Amino acid sequence: MNKSYTVLISLIVALGGFLLGFDSAVISGAIKGITTYFEMTDAMLGFAVGCVIFGAMAGNLVAGPLADRFGRKNVLIVVAALFAISASWSAMATNYTEFIIARIIGGVGIGGAILIAPIYIAEIAPPRLRGSLVSFNQLNIVIGISVAYFSNYFLVDYGDQSWRWMLGVEAIPAVVYFIALFTVPKSPRWLIQKLNKVKLARKILQKIGGEEYAEITVNEIQRGLAKKEKKGRLRDLFKSKYATIMIIALGIAFFQQITGINAIFYYAPTIFEQAGGSTDSSFLQAIVVGLTNLIFTLVAIWLIDRLGRKPLLLIGSSVMTIALVMAALAFNSAKYEFDESSLRKVDDYQIFTTLTELRGNTYDNQTALFEAVKPKLRDDQFMEFKRSHVTNFISINASLVLVAILLYVAAFAISLGPVMWTLISEIFPNKIKGIAISVVGFFNSLVSFSVTQVFPWELTNLGPTWTFAIYAIFSFIALLFVYRFVVETKGKTLEEVEDLLIRT
Template sequence: MKQIHVLRLTLVVALGGLLFGYDTAVISGATQALQTYFSLSPAQLGFAAASALIGCVAGAAIAGVLSSRYGRRGALIVAALLFLVSAIGSAVAASDFSFIIYRIIGGIGVGIASMVSPMYIAEIAPSEKRGALVACNQFAIIFGMLVVYFVNYGIALLGPESWLNQVGWRYMFGSEAIPAGLFLLLLFTVPETPRWLAMKGRNQQARQLLQACNPSSDIEPLWRDIVASLEHKSVSIREQGLTGLVVIGVLLSVFQQVTGINVFLYYAPTILKGFSNSSIDIALLQTILVGAVNLLFTVVAIFTVDKFGRRPLMMIGAGIMSVSIFAIGTAAYFHAIGGYLLFFVLAYIAAFAFSLGPVTWVLLSEIFPNSVRSKALSIAILAQWVANYVVSQTFPIMNAKSGWVYQTFNGGFPFWLYGVMGIFTIVFIYRWVPETKGRSLEQLEMLWHKQPESAVFGEKSHSH
């Protein structure tokens, strides 16, 4: 088998991340048009906008079974088909009910891709480059969001508002068919992962592929580790003593969300408009600035995660996020609102982008043993989408000016709450999350199997 360039495989599979970002953000430019075209009440509009999240939860729930049975590539092909069906269906939907169904279908694709894309990359990447390559998936997610902001803006310029409300919004959703179709076609050019092939007993193919991905390395030690790791394949998570490890994965996912990131991604124009007397146009421009900072500092993570390690980036980032969001909450409480708060918003976004954003995905893709990776990762990503939904639904309630929480704390409470969660995140990372930099997936697995579960939650978190 000729040499396989892992970077090319990463870029193809990261298109799943791009579609993740594209699909979740495409609705941002069409909410007003949807409300007008389908005569939606505010509650109906909210459900139409959030319906994709229902699909995300379902997709994460089935991704483990799909990727175990049909392979990592097979699961991604299913996701690509769902993206394509959702894009075309949403564009031609004749009623709000059918529109919601197609958005849920797209959400299922997002849920599958959100789990399988980073897992595929982790399973084919050399250990010394794994962090950077998995972080490329987060870059693709943010890039997908930025791309669709500009696509929506370009479509909106094609005609007057009446045209946008009647026809233009359909082009916004239909535009996703282009990257979805490209993703589907390119997936047929990538192989399965060697670890999944080994799991299925296809050892000759697995060895050849492993050598093709690591042409200048002696793969025999790694191959022996992979074979040894699969001795546990018929044993459950609990029987392997890995329940605590799954809890770590779930908490990593939850802390990524409860520190408030999606509040800024989903409600940025509303929040930024509240910080000054600027118009909504200025707030939208600042939102693009938020997206650009997010993208730039994700690149910082790509270049530093394998050099400095996972734990330092996570703790430093969570610390900056907490300080920034406490400052925002305190300014709101004391009515000290002003344009200067944009600095703290951008600092918060930058910190997330080089830490909790990409590095959480890196850790989730590499901490679980081969034999349970699909199932355990599916549980962790399911928890992530549930936490995302809870945070996204509770922020508008806490931020409602007529509510007791807002009136008591002048709008500062939700930001303080996210700041406290950031402090909990630092303690959690320091106490319970091990450093994984530079180790093969099988070396990490031996760490769990050689130690009792209590050690996984103890001294091992400080090992390098």
């Protein structure tokens, strides 16, 4: 078994995950800059952040079929080019529309990378290493997130338009990925399935695991293909024999995003500012979030082929629920105090003058605060107060908020984060894999887009308490879903998984 060669291939392909993670998190540092430069409302900001997921939906829809037709490797090369174009263009954008288009192009790259990289790795990896190697993609995603937070921290004071540097630096790893992809082989399963190039596939498999492994794997691939008479289509996904597979895939795809992970990653500094932190401390805390994500993703890679997929999902969703409840309780116990120190932080003179009437007052929750402030301000001033000034008055156990967020991220990193992509790369048979992966990926992105789009509105109108409480409820439902529906795939070949899940 040439483990080092297989690991090297997987690491190169998984660089797409690095770009995905970097692209996802880097916007968190640019939020203030782009909001000011493009004069955004809450809705415009939500779309500017979430439109990358809108683009990912398009990438999800086309990536699977294109990968089936032209090969996994070729699609990933195009993905790398899209990342480079998006990073450069978004950094140079001069108007809101141009910025959105550039972000959507990057989203198409995300949609392709998040689906095709795990498929490629699953198809070249030996069964006993598959879970760990597929998790390389998730590992690179979290490394990308961590690097983005570090990059934002060091660039935040780099001039009046530091956000341009934050977004543009992504072009460098994108070009490296583009070049590196030319060194990896094509998927042996795709070569046999699409081109019937058995000799070339066998040669690649021999380099991965030796002659005996190559012969066994080629025979299994051909045995699996012998069952299929024609290429799968969208309507095939609704056949009763695939019901179990689709329930698992769509359910996990839904709960991975509805529990709020991208809201945390995209708005981490904003959340910590809601807890009363300064800009610098909020960026530093975001770095801690990224590092926590990285460390526990490494734990997941170590455990996924030892403990299994389902146990990790059960443990992770349980701890996520507890952490989200902690965050909701922390914000629920916050108080809002109008004293000299907090009032001096308001930099809008008209708002400051009006709010001095409330000097000495304390409010036990955000609802009471807004009820007291709203009658005293114009509608535009009240919106500005909710977006920019409410954090000046909060008195909260910020340490509890940080611990809750870190616990939540750690639990996600050992469960729904890496396990979802491992599962969906394993459970679909070759006949419907391309179209099924695209449909599930599109659904996952749709849920993610909805969460990201709504989050600024939730923070402004519902407050952080109810926002985190809603995520906690969904996390608990996710726990029940995993217990009831998810099956274990650890240690099984892709063909054995197919036999286990398809109803005959």
